[in-house]
Amino acid sequence: MPSAKPYNVLFLDQSQNLPNPLPTPNDIDGSESVVHESTGCRLLRVQQRFLVKFGIHVHPIEGYNMLYVAKSTTVPISKVYAIYQCQEEQHIVTYILMQYVPGTTLLDSWASLDRARKTAIALTLRTYFDQLRQLQPPGYFGDIDGGPPLDDMFSTIQNTQDIKTSLTTEDNLIDYIIQAYSLETGKRMAYKAQYYQHVFPTVLRGNGSPVFTHNDFQRKNVLVQPDGTPLIIDWEFASWYPTYWEYSTAIFANSGWTDDWHEYLCMVLDEYPNQSLWLSSMKNEMWF
Template sequence: MELSIALPFIAADVPSALPTNAEIEASKDVIAVTGGRRVVRVGTHFVVKYGLGVTILEGENMLFVRSTTTIPIPKVYALYTETDTKKNYIVMENIEGHTLAYKWPSLTESQKKAIATKLKLCFDELRQLPSPGYFGSLGKRPLLDDIFWTSQKKSSINGPFENEDAVNEAMAQKYTFEVYGRTNYVADFYRQALPHVLCGHAPTLTHADFQRKNIIVQVVPPKVGLWNDCQHQPNGIRDAPPRDGLWTAKRPVEEEFKVTIIDWEKAGWYPSYWEYGTALYAVGRWDDDWGLFLRDMLSPYYSEARWLQTLRFELWS
């Protein structure tokens, strides 16, 4: 299934007048600034991602995922390119909350497990979408993971790819492409090895940048605690429940959270191991237990992840 979007795109359910480019540029509520990309909040309704480094494809990915799944992601209200500056703009729903990266250290074990369960449902649904029969971005375009990026267009590295052998060849080529001082020996080793260890994986719709910074969590208002006949007053005498069946004693109620997945720029149809492999690589220095929870959210591919991790380390070391 593909998605055809006429640009500029404006949604039918915009909650108020869209911000002008001048209002966007003037916003002081800056969320992020990286490599030709700027993310700002404008008013109460909108977050805008814009710049020369922003791809229209990210907005198209979001529209596609919202139209084909129930995965919680921000609504896209507008998608366009400014003619004079060539900057791309994605105007989307403002999601209140904090990143999971910010909240994780303060979560209890049960809260972490509950969030992991919700995220697993999201990724299970994403992975169930039918394969388009190629490895590539929406509309059979190049993949945007950094492994497939080149400064000049080279389709044998950028994609799209007809089969997994072509994906493996692209990764081998990337090792020496535009990098001086590297011999071809390692690339040739990857050509020998990858067809044996990275094989038999179907094109699978993949977020491709699953990190805690790309998950927004919102606190769900707690419900009044229901009566539990195992609970006692401090003096050890068990109370009868009040007539309405609600427990009225003051006791801490553990927060519950709603999750929203953001940053869909790199999404596309990758080999089925890619989501777990890239998420494991992004764990970094293993400063906490996040990496141990990945298997509870994503289908684990331990061997493939190690090969992908080694390749990334060698590419950027």
Template sequence: MERIQGVGFPAASKELSEESLENIFTQLKDMLEELRALQPPPDIGVESCVGGSLYDSRILRKVSRFGPFKTIQEFHLYLREYCDPSTIQNVEIAQDLEDVKDMAAKQDGPWPPPVFTHGDLNPYNILVREGQVVGLIDWEFSGWYPHYWEYTSAWCGNILRTGWRDQLHKFLDPFPEEVKMETTRQRWWGEI
């Protein structure tokens, strides 16, 4: 571990040209593609980088750590508190129930293997110096997650930073269906 000399992206971006900002996004894209290229251990589930439990303060539960999970589907069941949408009653708005059913169907479907994920890509965790990304900090949420998790965590974890949301597609593959899935889950079981 070492101290990195740099400032958070929000402060740095105020003084960067549009061309320099695009260069920052290209650097971030390359870094994140390098993370995605890491080969997971055999039979990896959703788990920390050392195969243990995960931490994410945005997932509200009585215990701060959760998992590990053998499958992505098992992770999704945990996130929705093991709810079977067919058992939900007394929903005031029919569309809400349809959204939950759609979310669960997507969550329960097939998924590609987990990928290594930072898990907390907010602009303050990106350090910049002289137009270069010099570090990504705050890795406590990192681990092996579904392929969409980096994007949806950055999207849903920054609801007040709409400008940041507008920039995400410049360095992360967008997953609009998964954002819809996650916002439905969070509306019912969590963070928003």
């Protein structure tokens, strides 16, 4: 029998009156049901009632974001029971232990829904985002711990530079966006970066105040439970962003444009088509 590996407890829900101790990293023995698997991240169903998300690309902030939403709103969310970390070879692996919630993603079920059901789901999701928008802003653009905003767009800049602080103004955020764009595209788009530096201060404008943003709102991240209640999952990129950011990332994620999802997206979120178009064009230049 292998020896137990040491791990750190970053969070543990002390309010539970469970008959058995909460599962730990040492309780994963390979017999679990795999719910999802990608590079650096696995989701396993443990002891029927739990879901554990773990890997080198899983970070504690995702669990903290979920705890923050659960504490600050009535938005339905999978309950977080524990957050662990342990050193495995050359990497730090984070484990987020949460409630297993049965259901089907909106991506998988969308084609089978009629217009009335789609509308009902969209209007329910609207109430969730209305609550998120009403959360008291911290006075900066960044993650809930005061670090820089989370987004795939910024991965290069955060990997190459030791940036640990949030951004004070929308102008600071624009500079950050252009810096990330320049690092990703290099000489290939050097002149376009100069153009963005010129126009973004005019076209990328919210109302000056950050709002709490899920930042990966797409149908694969909406779980419809058996009773019909939608649940938003995957909070790893949630941060304080300008008002236009949620809609812009949601539009960019609507790859293919093969159905009517966009018609309902505007029921869920306020529309910011101008900012969305600029950001989508820039991301396409960065990644495609």
